[in-house]
Amino acid sequence: MFDDLDATVKALLDDAAAPQTVRDADVSFDTPDRDYKPAQATLNLFLHEVAENRSLREEGPVTMRTDTGFTTRMPYLRVDCTYLVTAWSNQTGGLKAAAEHRLLGSTLQWLGRFPVIGEAFHRGALRNPPQPYPLSTTVAQTREGRSSAEFWSALGVVPRPAFPLTVTLTAQPYDEVVNEVAPKAVRVTGTPPEHPQLAGRVLDHNLAPAPGATVLVVQTGDQAVAGADGEFAVPDLEFGRYTLRVQRSGGPAQEVAMEYAATHQRITVVLQQP
Incomplete structure (x- = not known):
């Protein structure tokens, strides 16, 4: 599931309409710790938090009308997957900072166009079967009381410019679906x-x-x-x-x-x- 989400986000960044700097950059999902030193311009999307979105939780079983009757299923699980997006350059000095800032800014502007990731970008299990709800996103929004300094300290690296990308996907923990015949x-x-x-x-x-x-x-x-x-x-x-x-x-x-x-x-x- 999460690997298919990675592939979906990468397809979005590789789209032909994306800025040239974004398309030219490598896309990595590795942990950006002290040993992380990419050899080329790279966008790193580190999936650092997965949490149920309780505000979207369905209350109890869900019944839907079909051509012949009704189906009843257990509620879906709505999950917020949060990536930390950083830009990395193999240049040095002031050129390095300028290149990273340019790449990070272009990526922020591009991802900001997609409050919902269209089905054309969906990959793997997110495509078949299709997601029952839109694959919604939020960009550059942090939770109150969260400090990025603690995150970088835990990785043992110097803090660097970054923004979060949260994608809300839908999972079905239950396989059971009850089919009921409609009264004539x-x-x-x-x-x-x-x-x-x-x-x-x-x-x-x-x-x-x-x-x-x-x-x-x-x-x-x-x-x-x-x-x-x-x-x-x-x-x-x-x-x-x-x-x-x-x-x-x-x-x-x-x-x-x-x-x-x-x-x-x-x-x-x-x-x-x-």
Whole structure:
């Protein structure tokens, strides 16, 4: 994932429309420590921080409509990847500083054109499958309270001009996607309050009617059989808590607990896949 991000950023810097000084420079992702001494003009992008962007976190599973129904997936992980961009020259003295400043400034201006890295630059796993969200960037923005001096001190080198480049990519830690069939129709039925009865409908695992399914009220022994549309009714039953044992011919029995009351006289039972 991170190597593909490196390749994506490099493709952006190698683009034919980029400034000549940027295109002519080598691009390196090595650690710029005390032993780092490139032999030619080089742009170094050191990936020094990877952190989840919690402000972009999705809350809970995400359901999306498809041509045949719905898919439900676990939330994506949004990750901020921060590079430290520095310029290096093999010249000496004042020429060295001038060349590095020129290269660093041209790079800053070029990267500033891309609040989002277009799909044409995406490489590897960032291209196939495509990123579900745009590959957004921020340039030359530092977090409050952060000091670059500590960073250079940890590397054991003299501080030098640099700016951060943060790219927010999307990762999917979970492979599971649940496909659900959309209902073809919605049917509204009711029970007259003056003639209460426990009623409902039995559906199979594909949400189709399950004719012939038996519905047994465990506590009383009352039984009903679902009709062609899956409908069933148990009349003359007192309000209370009951367990329904539902079974289709040749299939396993399935028990469902319910509270049968004046305001709750209907139930829909979806049978498990045999």
